[in-house]
Amino acid sequence: MPDLREARLALIPVLAENSSYGYIGRTALMKYMYFLQTLRGLPLGYRFTLYSYGPFDSDVLADLGSAETLNAIDSEAVMYPGGYGYQIKPGNKAKWLKDRAAAFLDKHKSDVKWVADKFGSLTSPQLELVSTIIYVDREAAQMKEKLKLADLSNRVHEVKPHFTGAQIFSFAEGLAKDKLLQSVR
Amino acid sequence: MANPHRYYEIRCPIHGFISLNDWEWEVISQPAFQRLRRIRQLAWTDYVYPGAMHTRFEHSLGVMHTATLLYDAIRTSSENVLTSELAYNDAGLKRDRQLVRFAALLHDVGHAPFSHASEDLMPDQGNGKRYAHEDYSVAVIRNELRKAIEEHPLNGNYGFHAEDIAALIEGSARAKQSVFWRDLISGQMDADRMDYLLRDSYHAGVQYGRFDLHRLISTIRAIPGAEGHPPRLGIIEGGVHAAEALVLARYFMFTQVYFHKTRVAYDVHLRGAMKELLPNGHFPRPIDGELAQFLLWDDWKVLGLLSDGKGGEHGSRIATRNHYRRIFHTPEVSVEKDLDQLQTVREKLGKLLVAEEPASKSWYKTGMPDIPVVNDIDEKTVRPLSEHSNVVANLKANNQVFLYTKPEDVPKAKKIVGEVMEHARSA
Numbered sequence: 001m002p003d004l005r006e007a008r009l010a011l012i013p014v015l016a017e018n019s020s021y022g023y024i025g026r027t028a029l030m031k032y033m034y035f036l037q038t039l040r041g042l043p044l045g046y047r048f049t050l051y052s053y054g055p056f057d058s059d060v061l062a063d064l065g066s067a068e069t070l071n072a073i074d075s076e077a078v079m080y081p082g083g084y085g086y087q088i089k090p091g092n093k094a095k096w097l098k099d100r101a102a103a104f105l106d107k108h109k110s111d112v113k114w115v116a117d118k119f120g121s122l123t124s125p126q127l128e129l130v131s132t133i134i135y136v137d138r139e140a141a142q143m144k145e146k147l148k149l150a151d152l153s154n155r156v157h158e159v160k161p162h163f164t165g166a167q168i169f170s171f172a173e174g175l176a177k178d179k180l181l182q183s184v185r
Numbered sequence: 186m187a188n189p190h191r192y193y194e195i196r197c198p199i200h201g202f203i204s205l206n207d208w209e210w211e212v213i214s215q216p217a218f219q220r221l222r223r224i225r226q227l228a229w230t231d232y233v234y235p236g237a238m239h240t241r242f243e244h245s246l247g248v249m250h251t252a253t254l255l256y257d258a259i260r261t262s263s264e265n266v267l268t269s270e271l272a273y274n275d276a277g278l279k280r281d282r283q284l285v286r287f288a289a290l291l292h293d294v295g296h297a298p299f300s301h302a303s304e305d306l307m308p309d310q311g312n313g314k315r316y317a318h319e320d321y322s323v324a325v326i327r328n329e330l331r332k333a334i335e336e337h338p339l340n341g342n343y344g345f346h347a348e349d350i351a352a353l354i355e356g357s358a359r360a361k362q363s364v365f366w367r368d369l370i371s372g373q374m375d376a377d378r379m380d381y382l383l384r385d386s387y388h389a390g391v392q393y394g395r396f397d398l399h400r401l402i403s404t405i406r407a408i409p410g411a412e413g414h415p416p417r418l419g420i421i422e423g424g425v426h427a428a429e430a431l432v433l434a435r436y437f438m439f440t441q442v443y444f445h446k447t448r449v450a451y452d453v454h455l456r457g458a459m460k461e462l463l464p465n466g467h468f469p470r471p472i473d474g475e476l477a478q479f480l481l482w483d484d485w486k487v488l489g490l491l492s493d494g495k496g497g498e499h500g501s502r503i504a505t506r507n508h509y510r511r512i513f514h515t516p517e518v519s520v521e522k523d524l525d526q527l528q529t530v531r532e533k534l535g536k537l538l539v540a541e542e543p544a545s546k547s548w549y550k551t552g553m554p555d556i557p558v559v560n561d562i563d564e565k566t567v568r569p570l571s572e573h574s575n576v577v578a579n580l581k582a583n584n585q586v587f588l589y590t591k592p593e594d595v596p597k598a599k600k601i602v603g604e605v606m607e608h609a610r611s612a
Contacts, residue, residue, distance in 0.1 A: 005545055026555070043313060049356025051372075052365045052415040062552040065582025066545055069518050075553075077572055082565050083411040084557075084572070096521055125413030136358040158361040161272055162415050 003104070004045055009067045010101035011036070011044075011112070013094035016073065018116040023087040026064070027053075027124035031131045032115050033060050038134060039180060040111040048135070052159065054128040055135045064088070072097040085124070118178075126171070129163055132156055133172050133181075140183035147183045149176055189338040195246060199383050203250045208339040209290065213246075216480075217329035218294055221245055223483035227385060228302035229451035230442065232506065234389035237442075241293050241300060244384055252289035252369050252376035254402050256282055259418070263407035270409060270416045271362050280343055285366050287345075288353045289376055291330065295321025297468055297479075298487045301548040302452040303459045308467040316471060321479060323351035324471035329480070365407075368418045373556055374405065374431065382434045385442060393437035396430035404428075408557055408567060419557030419567065429574045432554045439583060443549035446511040446587055453540045453589065454508060457499030462490050509540055509589040512598045517544075518581045527586055530605050537598045540589040551583055 015032050016024050024032070034055045036042040048055035067073045071093040078085050098105055105112075119127060136155050140147055147155075153169040160168070176184050193210050194202040205213065212218060221242040230237040260267065260278055267273040273281070295318045297303045307316040326334070331347040334340070352359035356367060369376055379398060386394030404424025410416045420428050442448070460466045468482060469475035491500045502508055513530050515523040531538060544550055558573055560566035571578040590598040 045314065047314070047317065050358060050364055051356065051367050053417065058552055062545065062550055062582065065551070065553040066584045069581045069584050070520060077569050079568060083567050084569055093521055123413070128414065139358055155358050159358050159364055160415065161362060162270060162410055162413070
C-alpha cells in the first residue's frame with residue numbers, strides 16, 4: 001500500500017478510539033478528516049467539495065470500505081426514530097494497520113487529540129454546520145475576501161437554510177473566537 | 186437570427202432521442218465542447234473490448250438527459266420537500282432544472298486526452314494537490330463557454346452567469362441552495378454513474394453494467410431532513426432491487442472492465458507516453474494563458490504523435506501492443522496475509538517489478554454504498570439500502586493490487602512469484 005493511503009486508513013480506527021463514545025459515525029469521520037486536513041494541515045490528499053450536508057469527499061468512504069475489508073474497523077448501521085447512522089469501531093486488525101503507519105500517527109497524535117477535544121461533543125448536524133462554515137470561510141479567504149461575521153453567516157445560511165441565522169452566527173462566532181476563520185475581519 | 190425556441194434531437198444508443206433546446210445546442214456547438222468527440226471515454230479499453238471506442242461527447246449528452254429524468258421525477262414526487270425545506274417556488278424549480286442540465290452536460294468538458302487515464306499528469310496547484318479534470322471543466326465554462334451561456338436570448342429568462350454552473354459543478358457556496366442538486370451530478374445515485382455504467386456496458390459488449398434505470402428513476406425521492414440534517418436523495422422501498430442492481434453493476438463493471446488487468450496496463454503506458462509527449466511532463470494549467478494550450482491536447486493529437494514514433498518506450502509498447510504483463514495480484518478482498526505476501530513478492534521481484542496498480546487508486550473504485558430507503562407505510566422511517574439488501578450488506582470494498590513486469594521478463598518473474606507462493610503453501 002502506498003504510504004499516504006496507509007496513513008489515511010490507519011487514521012480511521014484512531015479517530016474512533018479517540019472518541020469518548022468509543023466509536024464515531026460516518027458524518028463525524030468525514031468531518032474529522034476535513035478538520036484534520038483543513039485546520040491542522042495534515043497532508044491527506046482528500047478533495048473536499050461542498051454538498052448540502054457539508055464538505056464531502058467520496059474517497060473518505062472508499063477508505064472506510066478498505067479499512068473494513070482489512071478488518072481494521074467494524075462498522076454497523078444503527079437505527080433510531082426517523083433515521084439511521086453508523087457506529088465505526090476499531091476492528092481486530094486495527095493494531096496491525098496502525099503499526100504500519102506508526103510514524104505518521106505518532107507525528108499527528110496531537111492533531112487527532114485536538115480534533116477530538118474540539119469537535120467531539122458536537123452532534124452530526126452541528127458537525128455539518130461547523131464544517132460548512134469553515135468551508136465557506138476558506139473559499140472566501142482563497143478569493144482574498146474580507147467578510148464580516150454576519151456576511152459569512154448569511155452565505156452559510158444560503159447553503160443550509162434549515163438552520164436559523166442565529167444558530168449559524170453563534171457557531172461562526174465561536175470559531176472566530178478560536179481564531180479558526182481566515183476571511184473574517 | 187435563428188429561432189431561439191427551436192428544439193433539437195440527437196439519437197443516443199442508450200436513451201433513444203435526447204432533446205436539446207437552442208441554448209444548449211449553441212453551447213454544444215462551441216469548439217471546447219466539440220473537442221469531447223475526440224476524447225475517448227475509456228482510454229485504451231478497446232484493446233480488450235474492441236467496441237469500447239465511445240467518447241465523452243455522447244456520455245455528456247447522456248448525463249444531461251439522465252439528470253433531467255431524475256430531476257423531473259424528484260420534482261413530481263417530492264415537491265413538498267423542495268418547497269418546504271429548501272424554499273423553492275415554481276420559478277426556482279424551473280431555473281434549477283436548466284442549471285442541472287447545463288452542469289450535467291458540462292461536468293466532463295475539461296477532460297484530458299483518454300479521460301481519466303492521463304489525469305495523473307495534471308500539474309500541481311502549488312499546495313501539494315494536483316489539479317483534477319473538474320478544475321479544467323469549470324475553467325472552460327468560465328472562459329471558453331461563458332459567452333455562449335450568458336449571451337443566448339433564452340438566458341433572458343434565467344439570468345445565468347457561467348459562474349452559476351461552475352459553482353454547482355465544483356461544489357462552491359456560490360451555488361447557494363442549488364447545491365442540493367450536486368448529488369445528481371456527483372453522488373451515490375448520480376446521473377454520471379447511471380449513464381456511464383449503461384453506456385460503457387453497451388459499447389464494451391458486456392452485460393455487467395445493466396440495471397433498471399427507469400425503475401430507479403420512478404422510485405427516487407427527496408427525503409425530508411431528519412433531526413437537523415438537510416433533505417437528501419433516496420428511494421422508496423419499490424426501488425430497492427433497482428438500487429441494489431446499480432450497486433452490483435458498479436462492482437461488476439469495476440472488476441470486469443475498469444480494473445481489467447490489460448486495460449490497467451495500458452493506463453500505465455499512456456501515463457508514461459504522455460510524460461514524454463507533454464512539455465515538462467505535465468499538462469498546461471487551467472488558468473489564463475494556459476487553458477487554450479490544454480484544450481489543444483486531445484486523443485487525435487496524442488495518436489498523431491504516437492504514430493510519429495514519439496512517446497518513448499511506453500508509446501512504442503502501445504503502438505506495438507507489447508504491454509506490461511500482470512505477474513501477481515492479490516484477491517479482490519485482500520486481508521493481512523495477502524498484503525504480507527504482496528510485500529514479499531514486491532521485494533523478491535526487485536527491478537523486475539515495473540508497475541504497481543492498486544484498485545484504490547482507480548477513479549472507478551467502489552466505495553461504501555449508503556442509499557437511504559423510505560418505508561412504504563411510514564414515510565418517517567428511513568433505513569439504509571444495506572438493511573434491505575443482504576447482498577449490499579455483505580459487499581466489501583475491492584482493495585486488490587496488481588503487479589506488472591515487462592513481457593520479456595515474464596519467465597523470470599513467474600519463477601520468483603511461484604517460489605513465494607510455494608513457500609506460503611508449505612508454511
